[in-house]
Amino acid sequence: MQKINIIGAGLAGCELALQLADFGYDIDLYEMRPDVSTPAHKTNLFAELVCSNSLKSNLISTSSGLLKAEMDLLNCKLLQIAKECSVPAGNALAVDRDNFSAQVTHKIKNHSKIRVINQEFYNFTDDLTVLATGPLSSDRLIDSLSKVIGDEYLYFFDAIAPVVSKDSINLDIAFSKTRYDKGEADYINCPFNKDEYYRFVEALLEGEKYQAKEFENDYFQNVEFKYYENCMPIEELARRGRDTLRYGVMRPVGLENPNTGQKPYAVIQLRIENSNKTAYNLVGCQTMLKQLSQKQAFRLIPGLKNAEFVRYGSIHRNTYLNSPRICNRNLSLTNKPNIILSGQLSGVEGYTESIFSGLLTALIIHHKLKYNKDLNLLPETTVCGQLWRHLITDNSDNKKPFIPMNANFGLLPDVYQEKKNKKEKKELLASRAINDLKNYLLSNNLS
């Protein structure tokens, strides 16, 4: 059986190693800790949860619950261990973090097909190698990688603007239009009058902020400024002056309101977030405000009074790659196909998503090596299928930046049913996903 290098014994790397080892491959698993550590890891254990101990909701009517149900069908190993180490947390799957990591470490270290190499990895060879080194990948590895792929495809921050569901936008107030009517009217515009604009600026200034962690502060100060200037939090721009936003990201030029024929005082543009057009991104609204403050401020935007947040905005250190630009559908680098990406480095975000990514990479590699064929894409109606598509769909033509993605219902194609309430709609989305995944597994001989 072929030998495979896996770099990083984190959430993705451990899932990947256990899957591939059970398929019979010989695995060399490189982990740099404890000799070289990251600013967030505290132990020598594998699959360490660096912050919260929650893998989020178990309810199938939530996107993270659905993702876990799909992962169960795909026979996820770490999810099984997480359930064995769970602690009471209502509807959520929370784990005893030490027990969880200890169990994973034990399984890996005692697997006859896995050899653990306690070493920082940064010299590429021609061996089949999966990089699962996470959001805090070592500097030396990133240096080597940038020589292979080029600096422009490497990101060091997540600067995420909030995303809202389309059906929560009031389209009697907001209107579709592109600036100066150039191109398709793909943007939804929320028009402010003067009072609304200054009230919004006040809410941004008064909002409660997350504090950057110490290591992030150091990093923000040392990293080349080009990375940070592009993702300045909206509340910081507001702090530069009460009118900064309306001369910048909220400028109304070329955006006359077709309902009134007048130029608004300021405008927030919403950009399509997913191919199904069920979710919209608040352009330029990346923020470090706490979620409650985000809700309070962004619901002051005309047309967004009842906005439902598919995801909240955030800014934090996160090394990741522009996978759609540098990878093929199997997540291997187009210019060095023996290197494959996995985990958060490849552009997913979150514990569960990173575990899923390891699982996906294992299935892709096994299918290719065993049948010499590409694994068929997972169904587009599943969260799994959409996370995979996110990593391989290049939207740069639409000037849409590539940002890491977590599970959310906005990714899924809509269900066209008689009027249903939100909960019923989510249940329909979930049962469709599970059915489609079961059929996929049967028709692809994976069950």
Ligand SMILES: Cc1cc2nc3c(=O)[nH]c(=O)nc-3n(C[C@H](O)[C@H](O)[C@H](O)COP(=O)(O)OP(=O)(O)OC[C@H]3O[C@@H](n4cnc5c(N)ncnc54)[C@H](O)[C@@H]3O)c2cc1C
């Ligand atoms: C500070 C912080 C807090 C977070 N909090 C949460 C949270 O609360 N909830 C949530 O869902 N997500 C959270 N995330 C996001 C993310 O889901 C986790 O970081 C997740 O662990 C990523 O999984 P991964 O397998 O890609 O990387 P990791 O789990 O970080 O694993 C990467 C592994 O690679 C090793 N490594 C790195 N470079 C090398 C090298 N050159 N050679 C050998 N080994 C190397 C590292 O030591 C590490 O063990 C957080 C991220 C950060 C940075």
